[in-house]
Amino acid sequence: xxxxQALLATLVDAGVDVCFTNPGTSEMHFVQALDSVPAMRxxxxxxEGVATGAADGYARMAGRPAAVVASSCSAAWxxxxxxxxxRGQHKGxxxxxxxxxxxxxxx
Numbered sequence: 001x002x003x004x005q006a007l008l009a010t011l012v013d014a015g016v017d018v019c020f021t022n023p024g025t026s027e028m029h030f031v032q033a034l035d036s037v038p039a040m041r042x043x044x045x046x047x048e049g050v051a052t053g054a055a056d057g058y059a060r061m062a063g064r065p066a067a068v069v070a071s072s073c074s075a076a077w078x079x080x081x082x083x084x085x086x087r088g089q090h091k092g093x094x095x096x097x098x099x100x101x102x103x104x105x106x107x
Contacts, residue, residue, distance in 0.1 A: 002029065004032070007033075008037040012037060018040070018058060018066050019068070020050075020058070021034075021044055021069040022051045027069050055068045
């Protein structure tokens, strides 16, 4: 069993049955492993915002968590809604430790 298959098995055991993806080259092993786990359905999204939004909407409508695989999320944190982790980077929604600091002024 590969690490990707172990992660998928853990997600399935936790009740996650759908994974919204916007994979990059480093996530291809995980995407390939989706084919070997029939209990997990993979849904390809065109960019990270669609993947996180779809997972959030799915969790709200189905009342169950969803997984997200995104290639260029610069920060991820749990949201207030079940199953919508990771959440995209939206202004004001990041915890203080992850908020972008302004560039120092050059005088």
